[in-house]
Amino acid sequence: MPGGAGEPPTDGALCRAFLAGDAQAFGELVRRHEELLLRVLRRYASTLDETRDLVQRAFLQAFQAARRALPRLAREADEVPFKPWLLRIAINLGKNHLRDTSRWATVPVDAAEGRRGEGASAQELLERAEQEAAVRKAVLFLPRRQREVFTLRIDGALPFAEVAQALGITEGNAKTHFHHAVKRLKEETRKP
Amino acid sequence: MTMTCEDFELELGAPALSALARAHLEGCASCRETYEVVALAALPEVTAAERAALVGLSTSALSAWRAQDRRRDVLSRVASLALAAGLGAVLATGVMWKARPAAVAEVPALVQPVAAPVLLEPVVPDFSGDAFNSGDDEVSWEVSWPLVTEGDL
Numbered sequence: 123m124p125g126g127a128g129e130p131p132t133d134g135a136l137c138r139a140f141l142a143g144d145a146q147a148f149g150e151l152v153r154r155h156e157e158l159l160l161r162v163l164r165r166y167a168s169t170l171d172e173t174r175d176l177v178q179r180a181f182l183q184a185f186q187a188a189r190r191a192l193p194r195l196a197r198e199a200d201e202v203p204f205k206p207w208l209l210r211i212a213i214n215l216g217k218n219h220l221r222d223t224s225r226w227a228t229v230p231v232d233a234a235e236g237r238r239g240e241g242a243s244a245q246e247l248l249e250r251a252e253q254e255a256a257v258r259k260a261v262l263f264l265p266r267r268q269r270e271v272f273t274l275r276i277d278g279a280l281p282f283a284e285v286a287q288a289l290g291i292t293e294g295n296a297k298t299h300f301h302h303a304v305k306r307l308k309e310e311t312r313k314p
Numbered sequence: 315m316t317m318t319c320e321d322f323e324l325e326l327g328a329p330a331l332s333a334l335a336r337a338h339l340e341g342c343a344s345c346r347e348t349y350e351v352v353a354l355a356a357l358p359e360v361t362a363a364e365r366a367a368l369v370g371l372s373t374s375a376l377s378a379w380r381a382q383d384r385r386r387d388v389l390s391r392v393a394s395l396a397l398a399a400g401l402g403a404v405l406a407t408g409v410m411w412k413a414r415p416a417a418v419a420e421v422p423a424l425v426q427p428v429a430a431p432v433l434l435e436p437v438v439p440d441f442s443g444d445a446f447n448s449g450d451d452e453v454s455w456e457v458s459w460p461l462v463t464e465g466d467l
Contacts, residue, residue, distance in 0.1 A: 145376060152372035160364060165357060170367050177368070178375045185379060257354040275327040276356050282324070297324060304323060307351050 134202035137188045152181055155205065159212050161277045165261070166216030168223070176219060180212040187211070209278070209288035213270050220262065253311070260310040261303075268303035271296050319345050326352045 131139070131147075133154070139147035159177045167173040184207045191202065242250070261272060267289070274285040275296075286296040317338040322345045325335045339345055 148376050148379070149372040152375055156368045156371050157360060157365070160368060161357070161360060164364070170364060173364075174367050174371065178371060178378060181375050182379055182382065254354050257351060258357075261355050272355075276352060279327055279329055281328075300327075301320070301323060304326070304348055304352065307355055308347060311351050311354070 132201065133204035137185070137202045137204045138192065140185070141189055141192060148185070151204065155181075155208055158278055159208065161279075162209065162212050162273060163216050165258070165273055165277055166220050172219070176212070176215050180208055180215055183211045183215070184208040203287070206284070206288040209274060209280075209284075210290070213274070213288075216273075217266070257307060257311060260307055264303050264306060267291075268299045268306065271299040272303040275300055319348075323348060 131150075133151060136147040136151045136154075140151065156177060159180055160173060163176045163180070164170075164173045167176055184204060187207050188202050188204060261269060264272060270289055271285055274280050274288060275282065278285075280288070282293050282296045282300070286293040289296065291299075317334045319338075319342060322335050322338050322342070325331055326349065331339070339349060
């Protein structure tokens, strides 16, 4: 496995190593990004199994993309943008999954339960749950680019620079989309 | 130093709000609304159950990758075989075309073709007019004329 003493190997180096036959590099890359993908993709899936399946498919497609691209990245110094590919693929898979299943995902019940505030009455909890469901549904109905930026920023907690890189847009553009997404969500919540 | 609402908005989604952002939040109703909406939209922290679902993902993903590779290998072999078979068929056709027997000279037909009959208009003699003498005397004269050798002994 590349790297060794000192700095950990980059994603690109791990990706090259795996495609050269190093199975350990594959495992390292998956472990490095699996939770990020889980956070992004669970918005699009309605069960944990679906989310896990989507995460796995995103990895497989990203490695395929890397295998196709490597011959073009002739020099060793050319970085394989593995993480942006992974995120872009994940977002597309999520979107397709949503379209295919025609279901609007909500957070798994057991996960949501853990977040509810202590001391709140049942009525308050119910109202909060309804508001959450409505806003999360509104997120899925945002225009495509706004939704992508919003989910990568909020679910993935990524800096705008990485959001922009993953989506192939400028950082300023990503910020603009985020602003419009937030504005639209605020308007949605104001509706009676 | 203060923060604008735009700057505050761009801090949303970061792992934690800065002190400046928190101070802005306390004094800005619009940003409190924004914050609340984003909090409603955000999914909760990843739970232990969700993390547990990821255990063994790298192993299963690697197995899936290898299975995919095997399928791709089989498909590429089948495609190569099909291509080779196609090329072979094309080559064989070319060889057979070149090796085919020379063309046989054309045998003349045993029966000559018969020209289509030409139908001629029948020539009808003109019996009318003065030139034609049908008088009995002249006819009898021609018949009675002796031959050159007649009377020779």
